[in-house]
Amino acid sequence: MIHSKALLLLSCDFATAWNSRKLIVSNKRLLPILMDELHLSALVLSYSPKSEQAWSHRRWVINMIARNCSTLQWIIERESELVEKIAERSKMNYRAWNHRCWLVSFMTREQVLDELKKSRNWSGLHVADNSCFHYRRRLMLRNLEGFCYTQDNNSSGYFVETYQIWKEELDWNESLIKQYVGREALWLHRRFLSMYLIKHMATHLLAVSCQSKPKASVDIDIDSLMDHELCLVHSCSTTIADANFEDFQAQAIHSAAYMLWLTKQIPEYQGIDIQEKLRAGVGDVTRMLKRSCPDRSSLWDYLVGYHSEP
Amino acid sequence: MKITALLVLKCNPDGSDPVVLATAMDVSHFGYFQRSSVKEFILFVARTVGKRTPPGQRQSVQHEEYKVHSYNRNGLCVMGFMDDHYPVRSSFSLLNQVLDEYQKNFGESWRTAQADNMQPWPYLNEALNKYQDPAEADKLLKIQRELDETKIILHKTIDSVLARGEKLDSLVEKSSDLSAASQMFYKQAKKTNQCCTIL
Numbered sequence: 001m002i003h004s005k006a007l008l009l010l011s012c013d014f015a016t017a018w019n020s021r022k023l024i025v026s027n028k029r030l031l032p033i034l035m036d037e038l039h040l041s042a043l044v045l046s047y048s049p050k051s052e053q054a055w056s057h058r059r060w061v062i063n064m065i066a067r068n069c070s071t072l073q074w075i076i077e078r079e080s081e082l083v084e085k086i087a088e089r090s091k092m093n094y095r096a097w098n099h100r101c102w103l104v105s106f107m108t109r110e111q112v113l114d115e116l117k118k119s120r121n122w123s124g125l126h127v128a129d130n131s132c133f134h135y136r137r138r139l140m141l142r143n144l145e146g147f148c149y150t151q152d153n154n155s156s157g158y159f160v161e162t163y164q165i166w167k168e169e170l171d172w173n174e175s176l177i178k179q180y181v182g183r184e185a186l187w188l189h190r191r192f193l194s195m196y197l198i199k200h201m202a203t204h205l206l207a208v209s210c211q212s213k214p215k216a217s218v219d220i221d222i223d224s225l226m227d228h229e230l231c232l233v234h235s236c237s238t239t240i241a242d243a244n245f246e247d248f249q250a251q252a253i254h255s256a257a258y259m260l261w262l263t264k265q266i267p268e269y270q271g272i273d274i275q276e277k278l279r280a281g282v283g284d285v286t287r288m289l290k291r292s293c294p295d296r297s298s299l300w301d302y303l304v305g306y307h308s309e310p
Numbered sequence: 311m312k313i314t315a316l317l318v319l320k321c322n323p324d325g326s327d328p329v330v331l332a333t334a335m336d337v338s339h340f341g342y343f344q345r346s347s348v349k350e351f352i353l354f355v356a357r358t359v360g361k362r363t364p365p366g367q368r369q370s371v372q373h374e375e376y377k378v379h380s381y382n383r384n385g386l387c388v389m390g391f392m393d394d395h396y397p398v399r400s401s402f403s404l405l406n407q408v409l410d411e412y413q414k415n416f417g418e419s420w421r422t423a424q425a426d427n428m429q430p431w432p433y434l435n436e437a438l439n440k441y442q443d444p445a446e447a448d449k450l451l452k453i454q455r456e457l458d459e460t461k462i463i464l465h466k467t468i469d470s471v472l473a474r475g476e477k478l479d480s481l482v483e484k485s486s487d488l489s490a491a492s493q494m495f496y497k498q499a500k501k502t503n504q505c506c507t508i509l
């Protein structure tokens with residue numbers, strides 16, 4: 001064990017050393033020993049935060065703990081905090097965030113909601129880091145999955161809560177888009193949010209609102225959603241205020257691309273008038289795209305032309 | 311979104327090196343052994359840019375993933391070292407606020423300062439923490455109208471701030487802010503073409 005520790009401190013990706021430690025530890029399986037492994041890998045990660053071997057060793061240890069001991073929830077919380085600390089120092093660390101996403105599968109619903117709340121401030125201050133938004137998407141998906149599997153009397157309450165969370169996330173995302181101009185990660189996050197809202201929740205909502213008590217006030221309606229998105233895209237692509245400091249051109253491109261993407265996601269059965277609105281919207285979008293990024297105009301033409309084929 | 315340092319300097323109209331009046335730095339995200347070097351570089355860059363910010367001017371200098379914002383108001387110069395994502399307008403409204411607070415607390419006593427003042431100023435440290443979130447700085451924006459009237463000059467590199475004929479290397483060598491270790495570090499990083507995190 002001492003030798004492998006020395007080896008790992010020198011060369012953190014030395015898989016054989018990690019595996020030999022796994023071999024020895026799997027014979028003992030005591031909590032203090034497993035915690036030691038976590039300490040060592042945390043030390044290695046402090047100077048090389050992108051070491052995949054170290055992260056996967058942590059996952060192996062947590063799996064071992066999950067099998068034997070009951071302190072899992074507390075460990076998951078600590079892991080989550082560790083990832084956040086490491087991500088602060090090492091930006092866009094896909095492996096760290098991937099590890100955190102893996103932890104989500106062990107979390108209870110309360111933990112998931114808690115994580116969403118706790119990580120919100122951090123994400124708001126790191127709007128260029130797509131990985132942290134990817135983590136939020138993973139949490140929200142987990143929440144949604146939870147709903148799909150609970151088809152009991154409580155489901156409408158659960159659903160309303162899930163819808164509220166989704167709506168809050170959309171509003172928060174919009175305020176960030178307006179505050180931090182031209183951040184692609186925010187627009188990508190919005191794509192996920194709108195698509196899931198339209199595709200999965202709208203149909204559920206119609207079913208639920210017929211059965212549930214009147215006080216479940218969810219006013220989802222694809223029409224008004226699309227209107228809202230069109231408005232947002234319009235406002236983002238037409239304000240070219242202080243071009244020196246804020247990247248308004250990028251904002252215009254991202255918003256127009258978002259609209260184009262959205263038009264392709266709406267399934268055909270959603271109704272004729274929506275298609276009309278989108279077609280009118282798409283006309284605007286093409287103009288916006290060509291104006292803000294003229295060197296790709298043949299690409300825009302192709303994409304839009306593809307859409308309007310019957 | 312990060313503010314690494316806030317500094318207040320006294321700029322002399324005769325063109326001599328500025329005098330440091332107050333500093334607040336957060337170098338916790340640098341490795342332990344780099345921290346003292348980083349602080350020295352911050353002082354060096356602050357003096358260099360502050361010396362070349364004429365009264366009444368606002369400028370922003372881009373260096374790798376940092377932006378150094380500087381505002382000189384009648385000889386009292388305030389500077390902020392922010393990362394690339396911190397919005398520029400929010401930075402300048404924060405700098406304005408720091409200037410106002412400094413004059414409120416210290417009046418005109420700074421005009422006679424001759425030597426660097428290394429005493430901590432609690433307000434500056436608090437401001438460094440509080441305004442890490444640009445939304446806080448944006449709240450200040452509502453009460454500051456003069457920000458829109460003055461143009462902000464953008465420099466893509468530190469070299470464009472220097473006068474013609476001046477080289478950054480020679481300034482680094484002559485600087486009394488940088489210890490021998492930091493100068494070595496700078497030369498090494500330049501030779502191997504690495505990103506020298508603050509300079």
